[in-house]
Amino acid sequence: xxxxxxxxCTVKTSAKNLENSALPLxxxxxxxxxxxxxWYCCGVTFSQSADNLMYQLxxxxxxxxxxxxxxxxxxxxxxxxxxxxxxxxxxxxxxPEKQQTIRxxxxxxxxxxxxDEIEIIHILSLLRxxxxxxxxxxxxxxxxxxxVAPYYGCMILRPREIAIDSAEDPRLMENILNTLGIETVDxxxxxxxxxxxxxxxxxxxxKAHTKKIVxxxxxxxxxxxxxxxxxxxxxxxxIQKQIAEEDESFETIPVLYFTQxxxxxxxxxxxxxxxxxxxxDPRPVLERKGLL
Amino acid sequence: MxxxxxxxxxxxxxxxxxxxxxxxxxxxxxxxxxxQCGNCSAGCPAAEFMDEPPHKIIRLLQLGLIKEAMYANSSxxxxxxxxxxxxxxxxxxxxxxxxxxxxxxLRKGVNHVNIDKLSEKILxxxxxxxxxxxxxxxxx
Numbered sequence: 309x310x311x312x313x314x315x316x317c318t319v320k321t322s323a324k325n326l327e328n329s330a331l332p333l334x335x336x337x338x339x340x341x342x343x344x345x346x347w348y349c350c351g352v353t354f355s356q357s358a359d360n361l362m363y364q365l366x367x368x369x370x371x372x373x374x375x376x377x378x379x380x381x382x383x384x385x386x387x388x389x390x391x392x393x394x395x396x397x398x399x400x401x402x403x404p405e406k407q408q409t410i411r412x413x414x415x416x417x418x419x420x421x422x423x424d425e426i427e428i429i430h431i432l433s434l435l436r437x438x439x440x441x442x443x444x445x446x447x448x449x450x451x452x453x454x455x456v457a458p459y460y461g462c463m464i465l466r467p468r469e470i471a472i473d474s475a476e477d478p479r480l481m482e483n484i485l486n487t488l489g490i491e492t493v494d495x496x497x498x499x500x501x502x503x504x505x506x507x508x509x510x511x512x513x514x515k516a517h518t519k520k521i522v523x524x525x526x527x528x529x530x531x532x533x534x535x536x537x538x539x540x541x542x543x544x545x546x547i548q549k550q551i552a553e554e555d556e557s558f559e560t561i562p563v564l565y566f567t568q569x570x571x572x573x574x575x576x577x578x579x580x581x582x583x584x585x586x587x588x589d590p591r592p593v594l595e596r597k598g599l600l
Numbered sequence: 601m602x603x604x605x606x607x608x609x610x611x612x613x614x615x616x617x618x619x620x621x622x623x624x625x626x627x628x629x630x631x632x633x634x635x636q637c638g639n640c641s642a643g644c645p646a647a648e649f650m651d652e653p654p655h656k657i658i659r660l661l662q663l664g665l666i667k668e669a670m671y672a673n674s675s676x677x678x679x680x681x682x683x684x685x686x687x688x689x690x691x692x693x694x695x696x697x698x699x700x701x702x703x704x705x706l707r708k709g710v711n712h713v714n715i716d717k718l719s720e721k722i723l724x725x726x727x728x729x730x731x732x733x734x735x736x737x738x739x740x
Contacts (some may be wrong), residue, residue, distance in 0.1 A: 467682050510677065517645060
């Protein structure tokens with residue numbers, strides 16, 4: 309199956325290991341990703357101002373490129389990209405007046421976009437579609453008593469109209485991991501926000517929140533956190549290092565992309581994971597648990 | 601809002617209020633649907649850092665006290681996680697109201713984050729995803 313692929317900015321820089329683990333993984337299940345020839349930054353956060361449609365143009369132009377690619381589906385690995393592209397497509401689809409305003413502005417551009425021509429699909433939805441049983445057939449590593457804490461964050465769960473799973477009790481990652489025989493940790497902050505862009509000017513908020521998340525997982529015996537969003541990854545990973553420097557008693561937990569864990573389990577070259585991009589080195593835990 | 605500060609209520613503040621009209625236009629939300637159940641504030645991951653939690657911001661707006669709502673740091677602490685919106689039993693998109701509060705302030709010409717003053721260390725360390733989303737919310 310061929311599928312168009314929109315990487316977004318961070319996946320090409322600090323989250324390269326997300327791309328490098330996800331694409332070969334999909335390849336194992338006969339999914340060929342075709343990166344769009346031309347794509348634009350999605351803007352990261354969806355613009356919620358109804359009176360200014362300018363911010364919708366970048367995601368819509370990317371969706372136009374996806375439509376021109378001829379494939380019906382567009383894959384995103386990043387939660388923020390997924391949220392922005394999907395919500396922008398819904399603005400065009402559900403609001404004829406706004407659709408017309410945007411179309412009037414883009415009148416020189418050849419391809420029209422009505423909002424429903426492209427299905428935007430997030431990597432976790434695609435893995436659910438492939439099916440845990442299929443993934444299980446490819447498992448080549450036996451793990452020793454690994455306890456995984458899935459973290460969903462916000463952007464793939466909220467608002468409801470774009471949610472890939474229940475906003476309150478998501479089970480997508482748990483269902484896959486449990487079928488693979490891997491134990492998951494149930495903790496209360498799985499779908500809480502990592503406090504996102506506050507990292508730039510209010511890092512103390514991110515710090516307080518990360519402490520709460522990590523301590524809750526530690527208390528329940530979690531060994532690693534898995535997630536899919538590069539911003540959640542940076543926030544929870546990097547700030548733990550800072551907390552540990554300030555407080556010797558704080559125990560850190562490595563943060564991996566869900567696709568990194570699956571790539572290790574199915575025996576894809578571990579070098580794709582580029583652990584130098586991590587602030588909390590996951591290698592000691594992964595070695596202990598038989599994944600490296 | 602400073603504690604014990606007296607507020608003056610009047611129907612005129614609700615009926616004729618330029619900023620409040622702007623807020624409705626930007627958010628397309630009916631803040632009067634809110635019946636103050638507090639679900640939004642109960643689950644807001646950033647409420648403890650806010651001067652006023654989300655439901656109180658909505659209450660201030662219902663009373664036409666938009667200056668007081670803007671004086672609070674709440675809309676700048678909001679991380680746009682959309683929890684409040686999902687939980688609201690009255691269908692008020694509170695995240696959109698927070699965005700409108702930010703937009704009204706930004707459109708008056710004052711950025712919340714001064715990009716020029718961010719240290720080089722921060723700019724080098726943070727991924728684009730953090731910087732762009734922050735600038736999108738806090739600058740114009």
